Amino acid sequence: LLVLGIETSCDDTAAAVVKGNGNILSHVVSSQADLLVKYGGVAPKMAEAAHAEVIDQVVQQALDDANLTEKDLSAVAVTIGPGLSLCLRVGVRKARKIAGSFGKPIIGVHHMEAHTLVTRLVKPDVEFPFVALLISGGHNLLVLAQDLGQYVQLGTTIDDAIGEAYDKVAKWLGLDMKRSGGPAVEELAREGDPQSVKFSTPMKQHKDCNFSFAGLKTQVRLAIEKRKIKADVPVSLATDQDRKSRADIAASFQRVAVLHLEERCQRAIEWSMEMEPSIKHLVVSGGVASNQYVRTQLDQVVSRKNLQLVCPPPHLCTDNGIMVAWTGIEHFRVGRSEPPPPACEPEDVVYDLRPRWPLGEEYLKGRSEAR
Numbered sequence: 400l401l402v403l404g405i406e407t408s409c410d411d412t413a414a415a416v417v418k419g420n421g422n423i424l425s426h427v428v429s430s431q432a433d434l435l436v437k438y439g440g441v442a443p444k445m446a447e448a449a450h451a452e453v454i455d456q457v458v459q460q461a462l463d464d465a466n467l468t469e470k471d472l473s474a475v476a477v478t479i480g481p482g483l484s485l486c487l488r489v490g491v492r493k494a495r496k497i498a499g500s501f502g503k504p505i506i507g508v509h510h511m512e513a514h515t516l517v518t519r520l521v522k523p524d525v526e527f528p529f530v531a532l533l534i535s536g537g538h539n540l541l542v543l544a545q546d547l548g549q550y551v552q553l554g555t556t557i558d559d560a561i562g563e564a565y566d567k568v569a570k571w572l573g574l575d576m577k578r579s580g581g582p583a584v585e586e587l588a589r590e591g592d593p594q595s596v597k598f599s600t601p602m603k604q605h606k607d608c609n610f611s612f613a614g615l616k617t618q619v620r621l622a623i624e625k626r627k628i629k630a631d632v633p634v635s636l637a638t639d640q641d642r643k644s645r646a647d648i649a650a651s652f653q654r655v656a657v658l659h660l661e662e663r664c665q666r667a668i669e670w671s672m673e674m675e676p677s678i679k680h681l682v683v684s685g686g687v688a689s690n691q692y693v694r695t696q697l698d699q700v701v702s703r704k705n706l707q708l709v710c711p712p713p714h715l716c717t718d719n720g721i722m723v724a725w726t727g728i729e730h731f732r733v734g735r736s737e738p739p740p741p742a743c744e745p746e747d748v749v750y751d752l753r754p755r756w757p758l759g760e761e762y763l764k765g766r767s768e769a770r
């Protein structure tokens with residue numbers, strides 16, 4: 400079994416070829432980091448153009464690196480949501496073109512399911528059911544994974560995702576934004592005192608599994624203003640004292656943001672064990688799962704509950720084609736794929752794109768009593 404995975408839901412254009420046994424034959428990511436720095440975020444039209452410019456190259460490179468041609472593939476998997484529809488369309492168009500021209504089945508993949516399931520490529524003994532914390536730039540989800548395509552959503556963010564908060568904090572602290580902000584904050588935080596600024600933990604009074612990062616962001620912004628830190632002075636040019644002050648804020652922000660994750664994960668594990676006592680793993684994935692502090696802290700929570708923490712290696716936590724190919728393989732194996740599209744599709748054909756696609760039903764929906 401050989402599956403090509405294509406990912407264009409946000410700002411990375413990625414493709415990979417993965418074998419049914421989990422062997423990764425190729426892995427190509429083209430990032431729009433330069434555009435992000437220039438425009439301070441993802442502008443859909445610009446992102447679409449950037450994907451369109453590199454998609455052919457990225458896919459060709461993935462095939463070349465794997466020493467294959469389209470003919471050798473068993474199927475093509477592509478992210479169909481959630482994400483920016485203009486961007487999703489670029490990947491789906493490419494996937495359908497290959498599938499149509501070479502008569503290959505096509506598998507539509509949920510981006511967040513892909514972030515989750517890539518863990519099973521790395522560690523095949525992660526069996527359903529398990530609990531998953533998905534922390535990235537656009538999502539902050541806690542789910543009970545019951546089976547392929549079957550998730551119960553235990554909690555989500557009521558405002559921003561943690562990755563978004565890391566990115567903003569990085570910007571306000573004058574960190575190098577050539578890559579995403581998270582790794583830069585993590586690095587600077589190592590020099591700071593995590594107890595120096597007393598930020599309050601979000602949603603303490605809400606005994607649920609939802610998240611909120613907007614209030615914490617505001618607390619950080621106020622602390623930065625109070626200390627008169629200037630984002631336009633890069634941290635590399637700051638005085639020692641200024642640098643220490645920024646590091647203290649980074650460390651204090653990180654401590655509280657992650658404490659919020661810890662509290663919610665602990666509760667999510669308790670809720671899930673009531674439903675599925677056989678649970679053995681907490682899977683943590685998405686870009687922020689590459690953070691070492693996040694891993695260390697969550698490992699403690701999970702150990703107290705006698706479970707095991709599983710995180711993919713960092714290059715599989717951020718967006719990539721491998722996770723899409725692998726999720727395609729998992730679904731293909733149980734017979735979930737679509738027949739090849741026509742070899743020549745009209746330009747105006749309507750694709751099945753799902754820009755807003757929840758991962759599973761909400762746990763509390765329909766329950767009269769909030770827990």
Ligand code: ATP
Nearest residue numbers: 535536537538562579580581582686687690717718
């Ligand atoms: P989504 O998956 O929700 O659609 P996305 O695909 O843009 O969003 P990912 O590529 O999964 O997100 O993750 C990117 C996010 O992860 C960014 O917000 C980035 O700052 C954050 N991130 C990456 N590495 C780290 C790190 N070491 N520490 C904290 N955050 C990190």
Ligand code: FE
Nearest residue numbers: 514535717718
């Ligand atoms: Fe992602």
